[in-house]
Amino acid sequence: MAMIEFEKVSKRFRRVEVLKGIDLNIDRGDRVALVGSNGAGKTTMIRCLLGEYQCGGKVRVNGLEPRQHRTEVLKHVGFVPQISPPLKMPVAQLIRFAAGVCDSDPGKMTEVAEKLGLDIHRMRHQPFNKLSGGQKQKLLISIALGRECQLLVLDEPAANLDPEARHIFFQLLEEKRDKAAMIISSHRLDEVASLVNRVVEMDQGRIVLNDHVADDVDMTSMLSCRLVLTRASEAFARTVAEWGFSDVREGIIWEGRVAGPDRLRFLGMLSRYAAILKAIHLDEATD
């Protein structure tokens, strides 16, 4: 029996059929990229999985229906939404609330948050909705990863993270790699390609592609990178500075490190500056 089973799952909002008989099995250890354009049905499918929507057909997690066995199922599910909820409660209370309802240790969530670069002690009284986009994302990731989960549902999880936090996030996912199944939703495959071993593409409420992909990328790996330009460019300098690169020679030569799973995203960024790129050196970092 698969860990997650979708059997002829359908969902209709008045006259619009958003899911049209979805059949899909996901096993422990599967890391699924759920991709598709806006309106493809990704969010609806996730909400059916979380028991938030009533739907036709059957959804089962470890043999249990999420709607009927909410607490048993959701106890083992970590969810990070794409858009952070505008909660006004302070950071410390949100952690206490989440840990309380999940029967988890709030200390572990705080530990993950600190690994991701959040100073929880300093921001404990700060309302959640006053945090920056990146801070909110890090906190929600910490709540999801700071407890024992068998299933992680992540909706564009690393979109607001800086490169350093992305690298740590990939390391944390690596720790869960064999223990949990992961569903990573994104409208762009290149954002998540190197994190997954399966790709499920949706279009207009149907699964149009369900394939396994090679997952040779070590999620904890780092690449050292050296870029040579034909001329200095301010726009390029700003962009690579966000990736933590430093200027080695008058804006012409840049050096830095890129997290292994981020390589495709990094090359995508570089493609925007193809006209001024003279050389790219990417090597596995040894330390």
Next chain:
Amino acid sequence: MKHLLLTAAADISESLRSRWFMVYTLVFGGVVVALFASGLTESRIMGFTGLSRMLVTYLQITMAVLPLFVLITTVRSVAGDREAGIFEYMLSLPVSLASWFWGKLLGRFFVVFLPVVLAMFAAVAWGIYKGVEIPWTQVLFYTGFLISLAWCFLGIGMLVSTLARSSDVATGSAFLIWLFLLLFLDLILLGSLIKQGLPPETIIAIALANPLQVFRTGAMLLFDPQLVLLGPSAYVILDNFGEAGYLAWALVYPFVLGSLTAWLGYRLFRKGDLP
């Protein structure tokens, strides 16, 4: 129980940081200050003096303001939370739907009830400080009426929030409910209905089913046991209920109505889509 308390605490925390709560607290605090400032405690009108005169006025104002505030803020924040994606995230955590719904109701009850009662008890404390005689029986009954009225409109608010899929529709519906109840509050309107030929018992039954009228008549009964101010309707009320019976009705009925509407809201919430 732990999940219910955590949800209630989270809702209280959310509410205390909301603008509506500040406005709400200022309104009720402001009413008490205004009544003191206008010298109402020293006035003598229709035989009522001192703190009881002030409490009567406070209750009459509360009756008009409290239900509207409770309805609008409840539907706006519950339906608004759903629209803003708060439900999507919070209900992805393993909290049971019962704990979530009833915890939210309890949390909201606390924030709705607290400013009103604190303002009333501030008036009582001021009375004690000034050496004015405190009408303790009235104060206790008023507190009970306020609990019952607040609970009633919270229940209605939760039902409306569950039924309406957007905060705009929820706000509009809440306002219409309040207006409808206010319309049937007016004894002149009831009088004209009698003129139309409806039997008086039907009219009185309509008035007794209206939680606003029940609250108002109950509050009146405490300082006017013969309900002289109410006119001929008083005969039907006192003949059928008696003074103690009506006071019990005024305490219990809005509470039961609120519980029933909240329960219906919960049933629908459990059956439908959550976010």
